[in-house]
Amino acid sequence: MKHFTINARNNIGYVYFDLLGEKVNKFNREVMSEFKELIDTLKTRTDLDAVILFSKKPGNFIAGADIQLIQSAKNAEEATELARAGQDLLNQWEDLPMATVVAINGTCMGGGCELSLASAAIVMSNDPAARIGLPETLLGIIPGMGGCVRMPWKVGIAQAFDLILSGKTLTGEKAYKAGLADACIQKENFEESVFTWVNSNLSKLKKRERIAKEPKLGGMGGVVGAMLENNPIGRSVVFKKAREGVLSKTKGKYPAPMEAIRVIEEIGTGYQANFRGKKRDQVLLVEAKGFGQMAATDVSKACIQLFFLTEGIKKANGLTDGKTAETKKIASGAVLGAGVMGGGIAHLLADKGVSVIMKDIGLPGLEIGIQSALALFKKSLKRKSITHRQFEQKLNRIAPTTTYDGFKGSEVVIEAVIEKMELKQAVLKELENFLQDDCVIATNTSSLSVTKMQSVMAKPERFAGMHFFNPVHRMPLVEVIRGEKSSDLAVSQIFQFSKQIGKTPIVVKDSPGFLVNRLLMPYLTEAAVMVSEGVRIEEMDPAMLEFGMPMGPIELIDEVGLDVGDKVGHILHDAFGERMSTPNTFSKLLEQKRLGKKTGAGFYLYSGKDKKDKQLDPNIYQILGVNPEKNKITAEEIVDRCVFSMVNEAARCLEEKVVETPQDVDLGMIMGTGFPPFRGGLLRFADAYGVAKIVTRLEELSKKYGMRFTPSEALKKVAARGKFYA
Numbered sequence: 001m002k003h004f005t006i007n008a009r010n011n012i013g014y015v016y017f018d019l020l021g022e023k024v025n026k027f028n029r030e031v032m033s034e035f036k037e038l039i040d041t042l043k044t045r046t047d048l049d050a051v052i053l054f055s056k057k058p059g060n061f062i063a064g065a066d067i068q069l070i071q072s073a074k075n076a077e078e079a080t081e082l083a084r085a086g087q088d089l090l091n092q093w094e095d096l097p098m099a100t101v102v103a104i105n106g107t108c109m110g111g112g113c114e115l116s117l118a119s120a121a122i123v124m125s126n127d128p129a130a131r132i133g134l135p136e137t138l139l140g141i142i143p144g145m146g147g148c149v150r151m152p153w154k155v156g157i158a159q160a161f162d163l164i165l166s167g168k169t170l171t172g173e174k175a176y177k178a179g180l181a182d183a184c185i186q187k188e189n190f191e192e193s194v195f196t197w198v199n200s201n202l203s204k205l206k207k208r209e210r211i212a213k214e215p216k217l218g219g220m221g222g223v224v225g226a227m228l229e230n231n232p233i234g235r236s237v238v239f240k241k242a243r244e245g246v247l248s249k250t251k252g253k254y255p256a257p258m259e260a261i262r263v264i265e266e267i268g269t270g271y272q273a274n275f276r277g278k279k280r281d282q283v284l285l286v287e288a289k290g291f292g293q294m295a296a297t298d299v300s301k302a303c304i305q306l307f308f309l310t311e312g313i314k315k316a317n318g319l320t321d322g323k324t325a326e327t328k329k330i331a332s333g334a335v336l337g338a339g340v341m342g343g344g345i346a347h348l349l350a351d352k353g354v355s356v357i358m359k360d361i362g363l364p365g366l367e368i369g370i371q372s373a374l375a376l377f378k379k380s381l382k383r384k385s386i387t388h389r390q391f392e393q394k395l396n397r398i399a400p401t402t403t404y405d406g407f408k409g410s411e412v413v414i415e416a417v418i419e420k421m422e423l424k425q426a427v428l429k430e431l432e433n434f435l436q437d438d439c440v441i442a443t444n445t446s447s448l449s450v451t452k453m454q455s456v457m458a459k460p461e462r463f464a465g466m467h468f469f470n471p472v473h474r475m476p477l478v479e480v481i482r483g484e485k486s487s488d489l490a491v492s493q494i495f496q497f498s499k500q501i502g503k504t505p506i507v508v509k510d511s512p513g514f515l516v517n518r519l520l521m522p523y524l525t526e527a528a529v530m531v532s533e534g535v536r537i538e539e540m541d542p543a544m545l546e547f548g549m550p551m552g553p554i555e556l557i558d559e560v561g562l563d564v565g566d567k568v569g570h571i572l573h574d575a576f577g578e579r580m581s582t583p584n585t586f587s588k589l590l591e592q593k594r595l596g597k598k599t600g601a602g603f604y605l606y607s608g609k610d611k612k613d614k615q616l617d618p619n620i621y622q623i624l625g626v627n628p629e630k631n632k633i634t635a636e637e638i639v640d641r642c643v644f645s646m647v648n649e650a651a652r653c654l655e656e657k658v659v660e661t662p663q664d665v666d667l668g669m670i671m672g673t674g675f676p677p678f679r680g681g682l683l684r685f686a687d688a689y690g691v692a693k694i695v696t697r698l699e700e701l702s703k704k705y706g707m708r709f710t711p712s713e714a715l716k717k718v719a720a721r722g723k724f725y726a
């Protein structure tokens, strides 16, 4: 065997899994056939009472099934067969005569978790990197190698739903508390401790007795929880609640979590006592069929494509043509400006283990920055995603200041002061005097030219854009902007640093609006134009929600802030002319200082804690001076006007090389605007709809509504070629 090695210490066998040539262990075809060989060998080892499976990969136990394998299945039947093969293998592992123990000291996902569930015991380390979970529904599929069967058996239905429907992962400590891991032991000297644990639990292990804590049935302890899961009426409550929870989150757009619920319901609870009556194979067949059906959906195909896009980013360095740069892991940074963005960025850095100096011109600014970071850390503490100790540590990483003291120790500085070119240039020139030579400087500008900004700097090459989105802790995208004088090192360092702090970076050319705002602005503008034409907001926002956007365009304008939108709108208008002209719908509200959510009123009115309660202002049409008309245009026309303007602009961006590939556009739109992932991104959507059809539709819209819809030459070229994606 190439990837598995078997050893023994007296009556305890141990196996190392180390997939050659890969950073992580996964189940691909070769591994599956070798795993079968491993099982066959172990079957003959009558000298062994137990066998422990370790991974040789640092930080990883098993990443799961090879997703390319799932993607390669041509239809539901083929995918079902694939699941059956995996199930069969894990059944054989489950049936081995000796006790099987998995020793998890890194990520253990999907198929890895299912292998663990088929083992006699799961031992995890307390290293925060050791995490276990079933993320399949995030890929539009369901666990297909026994996860839907064995997870509810081990942790109860409610807790299994909590894991399977959200795709979340648990640390060793949490998995132990949930009754999923049978032990959580110190990461130091892990392997030795596992041997000791196995030796001292050997008799229980051999009898297959439960060692893990009893599961919290109904997601809670005690009699009520048990009543919920153990009688039909209680159980139906658990299923109903799960379905409601999923629908409220997915709006019915993602079938996989609903299918997981259906499968678990169909399997029933018979499996709790050794499949009571129903044979293991029968219940697994229900799961395999569900898996097959989900794998064949367009949603799962889109989710899997997105997965590969993000995997691609993990391997990329932000440079093209095979170029490399010597980047480093950043330990200390600084942020200039402690406002909305600076405070958010300082919080993010501190959260991800980077010490950060946060500088502002005065104490009031600093106070805002610290308070917003504090509020976010408190939320994490309340949600128990961090401990008190971690809370203190993280908060202490932020050093507020009004001077440049300590900047010499910073490896990266992110400028997030007010959006004014002259101010930014002055700040950057001053800043350079206080830094070490190899410190990289980034600007978080959302609309100003990086090239112009760097033109006043003594060392412009160390400077590039690092455009975060608001709110920083929630929005995954960072646009890395290459100015004319930015060096490869600076671009690559900011790209890698973005990943280090958990963001998804794309490299964008320094041009007005960069990528995301340039695409988003025609969308928002079109929505505002429609309002001024008398299309009802009550129809428009729901139409785009139905399309899959996380919020309607008018609500989004409120969220972004009408002042910000107006500013960016003008910049784009100046740069691109008439097709980007902004409607005066904005100006009427701007005059009244109704800037959106931040001022409590925009198109909507906001009230309550964190301004969470929102309702459309009953007087909004009067204020705007428009007469709305019910069903003035169809929902389809609303969607076409909003979405195809973005597609049209995206084609131009690709031609102008604002970004290099359609993948960049799709990642940017999904991560930066919440464009529905189940559609695979703006351009995957365009390809699926038909680019030529979009051109025809744009021509119609252009005749009806004006030249802004005229299909661009770039889009026509794509239509002639066929698709955005080759």
Ligand SMILES: NC(=O)c1ccc[n+]([C@@H]2O[C@H](COP(=O)([O-])OP(=O)(O)OC[C@H]3O[C@@H](n4cnc5c(N)ncnc54)[C@H](O)[C@@H]3O)[C@@H](O)[C@H]2O)c1
Binding pocket: 336, 337, 338, 339, 340, 341, 342, 359, 360, 361, 362, 365, 366, 415, 416, 417, 418, 419, 420, 427, 444, 445, 446, 447, 467, 468, 469, 470, 564
């Ligand atoms: N707010 C957003 O949604 C958003 C999104 C992406 C990018 N941005 C960009 O981020 C930057 C900051 O925006 P914001 O919304 O956080 O603004 P803000 O007004 O909330 O904060 C700016 C802060 O900079 C401080 N400041 C001013 N001059 C300074 C100086 N010389 N040194 C240090 N601090 C100074 C101010 O006191 C203030 O606290 C802008 O370039 C903006 O375009 C904003």
